[in-house]
Amino acid sequence: MKxxxxxxxxxxxxxxxxxxxxxxYTLNLMKGVTQLSNELYDLHMLILWICVFIGIAVFGxxxxxxxxxxxxxxxxxEQFHENTTVEIIWTIIPTLILVGMAIPATKAVxxxxxVQDSEMSIKVTGKQWYWEYEYLDxxxxxxxxxxEASEKTHRDSSMDPRNVPNYLLNVDKPLVVPVGKKIRxxxxxxxxxxxxxVPDLGWKKDANPGxxxxxxxxxxxxxxxxxxxxxxCGRDHGFMPVVVVAMEQDQYDAWMKATLEKQNQAPDxxxxxxxxxxxxxxxxYLKNCVACHQIDGNGISGWFPALRGSAKVTGNMDQLIGFxxxxxxxxxxxxxxxxxxxxxxxxxxxxxxxxxxxxxDEIQPNKITPKWDDDE
Amino acid sequence: xxxxxxxxxxxxDHHDHGPEKGVLRWIFTTNHKDIGTLYLVFGLAMFFVGxxxxxxxxxxxxxxxxxxxxxxxxxxxxxxxxxxxVFGAVMPAFVGLANWMIPMMIGAxxxxxxxxxxxxxxxxxxxxxLLASTLFMEGGAPSGGWTFYPPLVFQNGKSFPFAxxxxxxxxxxxxxxxxxxxxxxxxxxxxxxxxxxxPLFVWTWLITAFLLIAIMPVFAGAVTMLLTDKFFDTSFFxxxxxxxxxxxxxxxxxxxxxxxxxxxxPTFGVASTIIPVFARKPLFGYASMVYATGAIAFLSFxxxxxxxxxxxxxxxxxxxxxxxxxxxxxxxxxxxxNWTATMWKGSMTxxxxxxxxxxFVVLFTMGGFTGLMMSVAPVDFQYHDTYFIxxxxxYTLVPASIFILMxxxxxxxxxxxxxxxxxxIGRLHFWLSAVSVNILFFPQHFLGLAGMPRRIPDYAIQxxxxxxxxxxxxxxxxxxxxxxxxxxxxxxxxGTGEKVSDEVWEDASKHSLEWTVPSPAPYHTFSTxxxxxxxxxx
Numbered sequence: 001m002k003x004x005x006x007x008x009x010x011x012x013x014x015x016x017x018x019x020x021x022x023x024x025y026t027l028n029l030m031k032g033v034t035q036l037s038n039e040l041y042d043l044h045m046l047i048l049w050i051c052v053f054i055g056i057a058v059f060g061x062x063x064x065x066x067x068x069x070x071x072x073x074x075x076x077x078e079q080f081h082e083n084t085t086v087e088i089i090w091t092i093i094p095t096l097i098l099v100g101m102a103i104p105a106t107k108a109v110x111x112x113x114x115v116q117d118s119e120m121s122i123k124v125t126g127k128q129w130y131w132e133y134e135y136l137d138x139x140x141x142x143x144x145x146x147x148e149a150s151e152k153t154h155r156d157s158s159m160d161p162r163n164v165p166n167y168l169l170n171v172d173k174p175l176v177v178p179v180g181k182k183i184r185x186x187x188x189x190x191x192x193x194x195x196x197x198v199p200d201l202g203w204k205k206d207a208n209p210g211x212x213x214x215x216x217x218x219x220x221x222x223x224x225x226x227x228x229x230x231x232x233c234g235r236d237h238g239f240m241p242v243v244v245v246a247m248e249q250d251q252y253d254a255w256m257k258a259t260l261e262k263q264n265q266a267p268d269x270x271x272x273x274x275x276x277x278x279x280x281x282x283x284x285y286l287k288n289c290v291a292c293h294q295i296d297g298n299g300i301s302g303w304f305p306a307l308r309g310s311a312k313v314t315g316n317m318d319q320l321i322g323f324x325x326x327x328x329x330x331x332x333x334x335x336x337x338x339x340x341x342x343x344x345x346x347x348x349x350x351x352x353x354x355x356x357x358x359x360x361d362e363i364q365p366n367k368i369t370p371k372w373d374d375d376e
Numbered sequence: 377x378x379x380x381x382x383x384x385x386x387x388x389d390h391h392d393h394g395p396e397k398g399v400l401r402w403i404f405t406t407n408h409k410d411i412g413t414l415y416l417v418f419g420l421a422m423f424f425v426g427x428x429x430x431x432x433x434x435x436x437x438x439x440x441x442x443x444x445x446x447x448x449x450x451x452x453x454x455x456x457x458x459x460x461x462v463f464g465a466v467m468p469a470f471v472g473l474a475n476w477m478i479p480m481m482i483g484a485x486x487x488x489x490x491x492x493x494x495x496x497x498x499x500x501x502x503x504x505x506l507l508a509s510t511l512f513m514e515g516g517a518p519s520g521g522w523t524f525y526p527p528l529v530f531q532n533g534k535s536f537p538f539a540x541x542x543x544x545x546x547x548x549x550x551x552x553x554x555x556x557x558x559x560x561x562x563x564x565x566x567x568x569x570x571x572x573x574x575p576l577f578v579w580t581w582l583i584t585a586f587l588l589i590a591i592m593p594v595f596a597g598a599v600t601m602l603l604t605d606k607f608f609d610t611s612f613f614x615x616x617x618x619x620x621x622x623x624x625x626x627x628x629x630x631x632x633x634x635x636x637x638x639x640x641x642p643t644f645g646v647a648s649t650i651i652p653v654f655a656r657k658p659l660f661g662y663a664s665m666v667y668a669t670g671a672i673a674f675l676s677f678x679x680x681x682x683x684x685x686x687x688x689x690x691x692x693x694x695x696x697x698x699x700x701x702x703x704x705x706x707x708x709x710x711x712x713x714n715w716t717a718t719m720w721k722g723s724m725t726x727x728x729x730x731x732x733x734x735x736f737v738v739l740f741t742m743g744g745f746t747g748l749m750m751s752v753a754p755v756d757f758q759y760h761d762t763y764f765i766x767x768x769x770x771y772t773l774v775p776a777s778i779f780i781l782m783x784x785x786x787x788x789x790x791x792x793x794x795x796x797x798x799x800x801i802g803r804l805h806f807w808l809s810a811v812s813v814n815i816l817f818f819p820q821h822f823l824g825l826a827g828m829p830r831r832i833p834d835y836a837i838q839x840x841x842x843x844x845x846x847x848x849x850x851x852x853x854x855x856x857x858x859x860x861x862x863x864x865x866x867x868x869x870x871g872t873g874e875k876v877s878d879e880v881w882e883d884a885s886k887h888s889l890e891w892t893v894p895s896p897a898p899y900h901t902f903s904t905x906x907x908x909x910x911x912x913x914x
Contacts, residue, residue, distance in 0.1 A: 026826040026838075029758055044755045051745035059738060062716045066734065069655075070724045077656040077723035087664050090713045091706060098702045101752065106695060108754030113691045154442055154834050161440040162837055169836045187688075192528040193621060195686060195761060199827045203757035206687045208622060209527060210615020213688035230761040230829040232521045234528055235448045238832030300448065302514040302533055 030199055033221045033246070036111060037202025043104055050097060112203060115216040118184035122175070126187070126194025126207035126229065129236035129291055133175050136186075140259050144171045145287045146239050152286070154239060155295040169226040172287070174243035176259075178252035179219050187213040195231035198244050204230050219246040236291050267338040269365040274347070277362055281348025284341045288334065289349075297355030304330075308356040313349050317363060320346060340365040394899055403498075406490035407899060408475045413792075414497050415472030416785075420861070422464030422504065423778070427854050429457040434850035437843045442834050450833035451519035456511065458522035459539075462639065463546045464504045466773070469781050470642040471496075471553045474581050476792065478557060480890035480897065481575045483566025483906040488559035496552035503545030510535035510542075521831065523628055524599060526613040526621050530606050537607070540599045547592040554585035554592075561585075566889070566905040572666070573909060575888045576659065579666050580645030583673045587634045587641070590677070595631035598624060622687055629680035637676045640772060641669060643740075643780040644711060647733050649888065650787050651715055653881050654730035655722030660714045668707035668714075675704050685756045694753045701751035705744070712741050727881075728802035732783035735810045736776055743771030746821070761831075764824025770817045774853075779809070782860060789864065790880045794896030795871035797863050805863065808856035815849030886910050 031041045069075045125132040134141040145151075147170040153159040154168065161167040177183055187196060189207040197204030204227075205215045219225075227242040247255065272280075292304035299306040307313045312323060324342065327333030337345065343365040350359040395401045395410065405411060432453045436444050445453070475493065479486055487493050510517040515533015518524070529536065561582050565574070574582075602624070604610040611617020613624045644665075652659045659665065681687075682701040685694060715737050724730070746768040750756045759765060782805075789797050819842035824830075828839045835843065876895045884891040887910060893901045 027822045029825045030827075040755050040758060043752065044749070044758070047749050047752055047755065051748060055741070055745060058712060058716060058741065062719060062734075062737070065716070065719045065721070066724065069720065069722050070726075071656070072725070075721075075723050078721040079657060080721070081658045081660050081718075082663070083661075086717070087661055087710070091710060094706050094709045098705060102699060102702060105698060105752045105754055109691060109694050109698065112754055112757065113694075157441060157443055159441075161834075167440065167837050168834060192531070193525060197761075197829070199758065204686050204760060205757075206684075208615075208688065211620070211622070211688070227827065228829050228832070232451070232525075232528065232831045234520075234531060235451065237451070238447065238829075238834050300446070302516070303448070 032200040032202050033219055033223065033225065034200075034202055034217050035220070036108075036217065037200060039108055039111060040202045043108055046104065047101060050101065054097075112215075115184050115214045118182045118216055120178075120181060121184045121186060122177070123186045123188070124175075124196055124207065126189040126196065126233065126240075128191050128234050129229075129240040130287075131171075131175075131194075131196070131229075131240065131242060132190070135256075138256060138260060140256065140263060142173050142259075142263075143287075144173050144175065144243070146170070146241060147172055148283065148286055151239070151290065152295070155290065166226065168239065169228070169241045169243070171241055171243045174224070174245045176245045176247060176252060176255050177217075177219060178249045179222050179246045180249070182216060182218045185215045185217070187215070192233050193231050194229050194233045194240070196227075196242055197230045198225050198227035198242055200225040200227075201244070206231055219244075222246050222248055239291075267340045267365070269339055271364045271366070272340075272344075274362050277344050277347040277364075278351065280341070281344035281346075282352070282354075284337070284345040285348055285352075288337070288345070292331070295354065297349075297352070297357070307349055314357055314359050317346065317350075317361070318369075320350075321368060339368040342368055404494065406486075406494050408479050408487045408490065408493065409792075409897065409899065411487075411490075411493050411497055412472045412474075412476030415468045415475060415500075417472075418497075418501065418504075419465050419467075419469030419472055419781075420864075422460055422468065423857070424861075425508075426457050426460035426465055427857065429453045429460065431850060431854050433457065434847040436833055437835070438847040439844065440835055440837055440840050445833070447833045448516060448519055451521075451831065452511070452517040454831055455518045455520065455522050456507070459507060459518075460504070461773075462522070462635070463543075464507075466639045466777050466781070467550065468500055470581075470584075470639070470777075471550075473577075473642065473646070473781075473784055473788075474553075474557055477788065477890060478560055478578055478581060479564070480893065480901055481578050481888050482561065482564065482569055483889050483902045483909070484560060484564035485900060485903050487556050488563055489556045492552050493556055496549045496556070499545050499549040499552070503542045503549060506538055506542040506545065510538050513538065523625075523632065524602060525628075526602060526605065526624050529602060537603060540603050543599050544596055547596045550588050551592050554588035557581055557585040558589075566902070566909060568909045572663065575645075576648040576662070576665055576669075577642065577645035580641045580648075580669050583669050584638050584641045587638050587673055587676065591631040591634045591638075594627060595635075598627040598631065601627075622684070625684050625687060626681065629683045630677070632683065633680045634673070634676040636769070636772070637672060639777050640740075641673065643736070643777045644669060646780045646784045646787075647715060647736055650729050650733045650783055651718050651737075653787075653884050653887055654727060654733075655719050655724050656883065657718055657722040660717035660720075661710075664710055665714055668710040671707040672704060675700065675707070679704065682751060682753070682756070685753045686760050698751060698753040702748070704751070705748050708744055712737060712744070725882075727786070728797070728799060728806055729783040729787035731803065731806045731810075732779045732786065735806070736779045736783065739771055739775035739779070739810075739813070743768055743773075743776060746771065759824065761829055762824035763820040763828045763830055766830045767817050767820035767824060770820070774817065775810070775813045779813075782806075782809070785860070785864065787881075788890075789867050790871075790876040791890060791895050791897055793868050793871070794876060794894075795867050795869075796874045796876050797867040797871050799872075801859060801863055801866075805856060805859040808859070809853060812849045812852035812856060816846055816853050817849070819843075819846045819849075 029041055029044050031038055121136040123134040123136055130143050130145040132143050149164045150168050150170055153161050153164050187205050187207040189209040194207040195204050196207055201217045203215060205213050223246055225244045229237060229240045293299050293307045297308040325335045343363045347362045349355060350357055436450055513534045518532050518535050518539045520528040520532060561578060601612040605612055611619040613619045613621045648659055648665055679697060679701045681697040750759050786797060786802055823839055823842050828835055878894055879885045879891045880895060889906055
């Protein structure tokens with residue numbers, strides 16, 4: 001009767017829900033690509049099956065009783081209660097099961113902690129809202145931001161996320177690691193607590209400001225592994241993915257060499273056309289500014305000031321440079337921006353139609369004079 | 377029972393025992409039944425406020441992409457949904473039940489401290505209104521999660537100190553309510569009602585009250601430290617000044633873990649009250665239920681760091697908190713086995729309260745299973761802060777605490793109003809709720825295992841399908857709760873028209889004292905102690 005009708009209706013709704021979206025989904029944990037993640041997967045399955053087994057036993061008993069011991073069937077209630085033997089049995093059996101679970105679990109806890117004897121170290125710093133990676137052995141360091149396609153799409157409700165490959169799970173510069181090497185990670189944070197998670201590696205670890213956490217991995221298979229920040233870290237918590245690319249050692253070495261070279265290169269301060277300045281400026285804006293000042297430059301009332309029509313942005317250029325480099329009590333100092341990126345950014349924010357500004361000027365990288373003295 | 381009526385008549389000449397007229401009755405009342413009603417109505421209202429916030433969340437998550445709200449407002453919604461549901465809906469509703477039922481179950485004329493009772497209710501209202509007012513402040517309502525983790529919490533706008541002051545008020549209100557419960561139970565039991573003859577609902581509330589008194593000051597202390605860190609230059613939680621943000625998490629969860637048991641222990645009590653009545657059998661193991669409740673309460677104090685397995689703890693800490701947490705499965709198992717054994721060879725009927733109670737046993741156990749899975753620290757490195765935990769704690773709160781609150785409503789409404797509720801609509805409400813709550817929360821297990829973090833307003837495409845299913849379930853569940861409001865109002869106004877007996881449910885008076893007074897329960901009950909205590913069932 002009613003009950004079956006509702007069940008039917010729900011099933012239809014579920015089918016509709018499934019029909020409208022086409023994407024691969026999984027129902028269970030993935031095995032992952034490390035020994036550790038495989039160990040944790042097996043542990044997960046063991047406990048899951050124990051729960052399923054207990055569930056079938058308990059619910060089976062209960063539903064048998066519900067079906068047979070009902071008044072409408074004329075069943076008379078028996079008045080038994082309190083049975084010490086039964087009560088002891090149903091205390092001891094779960095205890096034994098728990099001990100059985102605790103043994104492999106203890107081993108896994110100890111395995112998770114085995115950071116000793118690592119062959120290389122990577123420092124990971126969580127910041128609102130991107131990750132910073134530093135290869136402690138080679139000195140290579142870079143920031144890893146949400147990729148531009150996802151960044152633009154999630155800020156514009158007219159764009160369909162389904163057209164973006166790896167929507168919200170892609171970054172501009174992934175963390176690159178060699179396969180088969182034991183890597184020690186050091187986690188910390190620059191502002192609030194973040195948490196670094198790649199399911200395929202088998203764990204997540206919190207990045208706490210002012211403290212350092214450790215974890216380790218050794219990736220078995222080359223590939224791209226994606227994850228996200230898992231500790232609520234403010235407005236754009238959902239938009240700071242983690243991407244790890246694991247490569248064979250020789251490829252990794254080549255990547256490391258190229259990255260190091262690029263890092264040691266002085267920025268190119270030659271003149272650019274206005275269009276180039278504007279186009280590159282947009283990228284710099286999307287990476288560094290959009291989280292607070294928004295894609296339309298309107299900021300967020302009560303939180304972040306608007307750039308649209310702001311006298312600070314459209315006024316004196318030198319003051320603007322100093323302002324961006326020095327930061328304020330609310331805005332971080334962007335002295336990390338090289339002169340070319342700063343010039344691109346400033347040209348962009350003063351002239352971008354998207355931000356509603358149109359000063360009509362530009363600044364070339366070599367015209368940036370340091371307005372912020374780094375001697376502290 | 378005749379004794380009660382006769383006694384009432386004796387006093388009738390001297391002064392009026394009935395309630396005052398008009399709105400002042402509700403503002404100044406010190407009557408435990410009036411205050412119980414106030415708490416229950418307030419809890420129900422907040423259930424819909426918190427529910428509306430949940431629907432904002434589920435609407436945004438219906439499809440990938442940002443459609444309706446700004447991410448910051450989304451974060452405010454998750455934060456406020458939790459605070460309103462915990463402190464505005466579930467806790468007040470159980471205090472309401474305690475107010476109504478504890479005096480009637482132990483044969484006392486009222487709560488021990490009636491004026492404080494009134495004060496604690498109105499302080500609750502003040503606290504929740506203060507919290508709600510933050511929604512309209514510059515920078516929006518708190519958006520750092522209901523756990524208020526520093527340093528994120530310091531980034532809240534103007535709402536920060538208001539939210540903390542609100543927590544202080546709610547805490548004071550809870551402590552006063554808890555003191556009242558303890559004082560009533562220890563001092564006002566009818567002669568012959570020893571502790572081990574008290575109905576289980578009274579027992580579970582007694583233990584809950586001790587939990588509240590132990591933890592609320594800890595919470596108040598933690599948030600006050602946040603306040604001084606922000607405004608008075610202390611650095612309890614700031615590494616730059618020698619503090620530690622993780623310290624806050626330890627303090628918070630020392631409060632937070634018992635706090636979730638505050639919401640579930642009275643649930644156990646109500647289930648243990650309802651199931652025997654409809655199975656027409658005594659509760660299988662009364663004493664073991666009492667001890668199991670005590671054991672769960674004790675364990676709740678020593679497992680807090682299982683909420684923070686990934687925060688960076690030494691191996692010894694991980695192992696200790698893992699073992700201690702796993703232990704909780706034992707007394708909880710005892711409870712589930714007890715309920716099952718109580719149904720076994722009974723003579724069951726399936727009125728709405730029983731339906732909700734059976735669903736509670738099954739679905740709470742599912743929440744228990746996922747809890748057991750997460751107690752295993754190494755695997756929690758995968759589960760932690762994903763939708764798996766969202767599914768887990770909603771299973772232990774919605775089809776557990778909320779279902780049992782609904783069951784309690786159906787179970788005692790006839791006693792409170794003297795009218796019978798509409799069983800047909802009641803069952804419709806049950807089936808809609810039981811089916812939709814699973815459509816709502818079961819897919820969230822899949823989402824979590826597949827890698828979707830909690831507290832995100834937008835997600836990768838592979839999470840789209842199950843989010844949509846979950847949102848559909850949320851809307852069916854949310855709107856079907858309106859049936860409950862209809863039923864409550866309808867019952868108050870006469871219900872089915874059938875006048876219920878004192879006992880209401882078959883042989884209920886064998887189980888507990890409230891079924892020995894007339895229906896509706898008169899404004900004052902047990903002005904003289906009951907002549908006889910229903911003991912054969914304990």
